[in-house]
Amino acid sequence: MEEGSGQRKEELFHVIHKVPQGDTPYVKAKHAQLVQKDPEAAIVWFWKAINAGDRVDSALKDMAVVMKQLDRTEEAIEAIKSFRGRCSKKAQDSLDNVLIDLYKGSTSVYPYVKISHVTREDDRAGATMGYLHEGHLSLVEEAHKHAEVIVVSVYVNPGPFSPSEDLSTYPSDFHGDILNLKSAPGGVDAVFAPKNLYDYRENKKSEIMLIWKIRILTRKGWFHVWRRGEWGTKQGLELRDWREDILCGKNRPVFFRGVATIVTKLFNIVEPDVAVFGKKDYHQWRIIQRMVRDPDFGTEIVGSDIVRDSDGLALSSRNVHLSPEEREKALSINRSLLRAKSDAKIGLVNCKELTDAVIVKQGSLEAVEGIKNPVVFCIAAWFGKVRLIDNIEISI
Structure with missing residues (x-):
């Protein structure tokens, strides 16, 4: 009875998961993953399948799922980046979507997920809050005039929102954003979509006040600011003499602190040669130019003209x-x-x-x-x- 039950269970496994029967590495990997419930063994067999050329695209995607469950997201990213070229164009598009999903959950953020296999010299970032429209896509078009590798960030920054503003009402359509970026003229090389830039490192919140014009000590991926031996207790870049008394800064006192803090983190992670910002938020564009100039960031800030509907309303x-x-x-x-x-x-x-x-x-x-x-x-x-x-x- 037990032997017959085990055989029926294995046959049912092949039917449900549409995996052909046999002794191939991929079949053994799926069996270890779904029947034996042994993720470590499954990863070993997935690697054997990839190296043997046995359903490489499926093995990569399935292995990424298992690795993500084991908090080994970075390994999954590297595996897909390294072996993506062995797959068909259609399979590569599917793997790119897996990469984007993995990259969103990565806690040790890479400078960018480089999908292109061509070595290029300069990279450019475009910062957005998602729900992309033609105005955002014009930033991508502008970016292609200045650099080869294009990285677009999609992140709804909670920092600029005041207590009276509802962050949850900000429109969001990440899947639609990805489709828009893939269809944009020239496309993009990577999408940086972190879940939370305020505590993305091991889910630990920073309690460091970032203060300009005080001694700044830096290391890749983070900022530490020293002020006569005293540490602040809030997270945010304090802007001084940057015209926070007008426009958005006048009625939204936390706005530009939130913007400057997150853009600083973004630049320190991605390290772009050039970054494109729309001129619709003119105050923000000029403040970021100043923010980059004062501490000598190695990033050029370019403003992109406002895009309007046919009746003149600025796209937003x-x-x-x-x-x-x-x-x-x-x-x-x-x-x-x-x-x-x-x-x-x-x-x-x-x-x-x-x-x-x-x-x-x-x-x-x-x-x-x-x-x-x-x-x-x-x-x-x-x-x-x-x-x-x-x-x-x-x-x-």
Whole structure:
């Protein structure tokens, strides 16, 4: 009875998991994984299957699942990167999706998951919060003008959100983001999508205050800041003299600390030669340029022009939350900017009377008494529960 029961169990295993019967390494690996429940033995047999050329793509994917369960994610990443080239193009696309999933859960983050087998010189990062639209994809297009290897980060940073803002309502579609990036002209080489950049290392939260213009000691992957022997108790980059009193910084006091902290970590992990940021958040773009300049990061910050819908509304992931009526009202932002640019040319704009907008110097973001060359007119407005920002550069 026991022998017959064991035979039926093995036959049922082959039927359920669509694994052909036999003595091949891959079959033995699946048997060890699913019947014997011995993950270590399964990994040994998966490796034998890969080295023997026995269903390499399936062996890699299945072994990655087992390794991930054993907290051996980095081994799985290296295995797929090393043997991906032995698989068909279709299988490689499938393995790329496995890589992305593994990379999201990696606790020892690699500089980037390099999918291309061609050695290249420069790499470029594009930072996004996901729910990608044509504006984000334009960053990828801009990136291809400056570098060979393109890395895109997808991470909803909780740092800039104030207590009154609901992080959970920020739109998200990671699978759609990956499809968009794969179909973008020129594509991308890697997607860096960490679960949590605030405590991604062994799930330990940092309690270090990162303070600029104080002595900074660095090592790859982390920042330690020393201030006369005293350690701070909060995590976040403290910005000084970086115009936090205007725009997003004025009404959202934690905003740029959250942005600067996470971008610092991102740059220290990925180490890009160039990074692309959209000009829609003009204040953020200029602050990151300053953040990179002051401590001599080896990263060039490039601004990419705003992408708009045909009616002039700047593309934003948050636009999805606008009702039809709110979206129609939101068109007033771009119209106001265009009107201001036109009026500025004939001296009709009074910079001191602006309340929900500012006109500042393009480079330093310093306040101006009157329209001088060059300036930027930035505006923020609420439509229902959605806060939108926009700007226009003015040169007279």
